[in-house]
Every structure is written in C-alpha cells, then in structure tokens.
Amino acid sequence: MQQPNKINVLTRPSLAEAAALIEKAFAQRRTLIVAGTCSVHYVGRASSTLEPGERILIVKSDGSLLVHRPVGYEPVNWQPSGSIFHVQVKDSGLEVHGVRQKPRENVKVTFSEVLLASALALDDSGEFSLFASEDDMHRAILLKPDLLEEGFKPISWEKKVEPGFVDVYGEDKNGKLVIVEVKRKTATKEAALQLAKYIEPIKAKVNREVRAVLVAPSLGKDVQRLLATLGLEFKALDPKTCAEVLRRTENSKLESFFKPATQ
C-alpha cells in the first residue's frame, strides 16, 4: 500500500548525490529537507549574509524557502512562495539558488557538507481552526489598542457600570471617552441595544464626549441602521486576528519590527 516515491532519504550523501536528489525534488515539486553545513546570501529588499554553520533548509512545493538554525523558532532566512529554484555543484560547494521576480529577490544556500537530504511528497488538506473567546478579544485590544483604532488608549476593562460591565473602556486620540462592547460572532440588534443602554449612565456622569463602539466580526441584518440611529459605531474585528495577536504579541520578536522603537 506504500507509495514507492513518497519519500527519498540520503544520509551523509556526497554533494553530487545530494544535488541529484534535490534536482529531482524541484522537478517533481516535492518538499525538500536538507541538513548540513551551509552559508546563505540574500539580495533583494535589503541584503543579508549568514556565515557557515549547520542548519536545516526546507524548500516547499510552492517554492517557499526556510533556513533554520538549531535554536529559535524564527527562520534566519526565508522566502515566500513563488521562487524558482535550481541546484548545482561548484568548487564552492552545492548551491541551492532561489530567484523571485516580484519583488526581485535572490537567495543562495551553499552547502559544504550534507548530513541529510530528503524529498517528500506530502499530502495535506487538514483544516486549521483557531479559536479566541470574547475575553481573548478584550485582551488582544488591551495588548494592541490600534486593533480598535489608531491612538486608542485603554484605561480599564470589565469595569462595573450599572446595569453591568463594560468590556473595554478608554480614550481616543482626541481625548474622547470610548466604551467598547465586544462580540465574537455577528453582532445582533440586541448587542447594539445593550451597548446603548450601557453608555447612558456613563454619559450622565462624565462631563465630556462619549463614543460607543461595537466590535464584532460582522453585523447582522439592519444592525448598521440601528447603530446609526442610536449614535453608535462599529469596528470589524474577528476572533482569529485577536488570537494571532495574543500569540504573537507576548512571544514574538517580530512584533518589535512593527512598533515604533520607544528608545
């Protein structure tokens, strides 16, 4: 029952043997794994150099590329899908060369020694489902307030305001008070009416302008009109985006690239 060509593996091959396996993998659009001593050169948007060391190269069937060092969850080099690859053995070593047209990018991985080379025909149609609760959505907005809007500054959350609790509560860039009600599914008329009810006592108490924003992945039928009538706003935000923000914000160095440095 086994597919004979599902997997090819070479352990400690010569560079010529590895090149033959790699060339076949590219021709057959297999997923390629190569581990060994390599250096990497990239030129495109900016440029980079990685001096020799032992790493794992993965080239996927869609032409995306990853180079992984033995530590860290982030690849040291990567290319999105769409690169065209070729391989050749030169005096300098076994060269895996990827070229992408738009934007123009070149990546060259040069192996001086190969420990493992494997070509795999992988079949994967399994669905990925990411789940975030309303509470997760609150936390995502607190961690990344511009999910709501630029310049939003959270003050408090799950604040008791008769007759209940306000989900998130803050100030906009113009100093107006903002009351946020979060729903993880399509917002109904009931959600709009609930929010309208919550802001009345707040409006009565504070001596400043109050905005109320209903946050949900989408709006139900006729809810947009009701919101307008009630003087409420809507911001589209889905639980999946929030889940990703939660996962990445605390864990990821990537995050720092997307925030202005606060030095």
Place this chain on the structure above:
Amino acid sequence: MQQPNKINVLTRPSLAEAAALIEKAFAQRRTLIVAGTCSVHYVGRASSTLEPGERILIVKSDGSLLVHRPVGYEPVNWQPSGSIFHVQVKDSGLEVHGVRQKPRENVKVTFSEVLLASALALDDSGEFSLFASEDDMHRAILLKPDLLEEGFKPISWEKKVEPGFVDVYGEDKNGKLVIVEVKRKTATKEAALQLAKYIEPIKAKVNREVRAVLVAPSLGKDVQRLLATLGLEFKALDPKTCAEVLRRTENSKLESFFKPATQ
C-alpha cells in the same frame, strides 16, 4: 573524522521506533525532524486545532517547535523556546507533547504514521548580518511611517530643496510639517548642521510650523546638545529594523495581524 552520533535517521519507522529516537533526541537536546501524518492541538493564549495531514515537525535544542505544512513559508503551529517535551505511544498514535509554563501553553502533535524521523546534533555559530542602505531606510519609513512616529504622514521624498535634497518630508498628526534626515550610522555634528541648513529655506517659504527630525541608529558625542541648540529632534532607528520592515511589509501576511483591519 565523522562524529558517530551527529545524525540518526529512520525512514518509515514504526511508531515505537520513532518514539525511541524522539525520546533520545529530547534527552540529548538534539534538533528533531519528524515528517508524517499528524494532527495538532494547541491550548494557551487562544486555542487551535489542525486536522490530520502530512507535515514536518521540527523541535529544536532550545525547546522551540514548528509544524510546517507542504506549502507556505509560515508554520501552521509554533512555540517559542522554553517548552518541555515528552513523547509517548498511545492507542491514538505517537504523541509529542510540549508544555510551556509562562504563559501556560500546551501543544500536542499526534502522529498516526511517520515517514521520516531524524535527530541531529547541529553546531552553528555563524554570524548573520543584515544590511540596509540609507535609501532602504527611506523606503521603510514610507512603507511604515510609524517607524518615525505615530500619526506621521509622508508627502514626498528625495525632494529637491536648495541647497540639496530632503530625505523624507511629511506631516505629523498635528498637521506640522516634518523634515526627516536619515543616516545609517551614528549621526555626527555635521549631519545635525546639514539638517539645520536644509530647513531654513523651508521655514522661510511655508506659513506653518516646521519640525526637523534626524533619524539614525545613534548619536555621536555632544550631538544631542547641538540638536537641542538648533531646535532639531532625534529619532533612533537602525538599518536592521528597516531591512526587516522592507522584507516583511510587502511579503508577509503577518503584517496584517499588526495593522488595524481596514474593512
């Protein structure tokens, strides 16, 4: 000259054989590669489920984890370093279980079939160097204006202003004109004086407040005082951050997680 334990490889092992290799890899802090049919369950900040399919699991020596599908450069599941792993064979299959304490996160990869299992002792101390030119830094600020400051809106760049060219030119969130001079190395007194010279003719021409910002990875000795004297500002920004922004902004879906949805 070969290290005998540098690499272990099993092709199409039984689940019990694969589990033995995996257990040893965890005990010896090797880099582990397993390809085969698996499902993935994650619970922590939000939660996710990945239905069965053929993928590549990588667990690195620092306890970081990646699950890669056969397409796309992004992992479908990942964990940063610091997880503790164990493996066991159950009726449901071969379970690789990673637990992280802070934040509490659990990831479970269950293999029903293993095509390839390899444990590698990888040695990598090669330096990674990323290079961006001053022109790359301009482009990064144009692509991601909040690298300069929140609310900055670029209007033009490399604009001819006697006696030369202004690098980037825009408006701040309060409507003031902002002139930006970019240096990719430590900014000198000469850079500060050059910027002061450039803004004079602009101030003379426009009927509004003008700010001038010197952007560089750092300031030379006494340059901060000179800037203050000249009424200029400083923003720390390094070429590496700009290079990453350039690479990620156009290529990466990640980006969308860090921008407010514009729906």
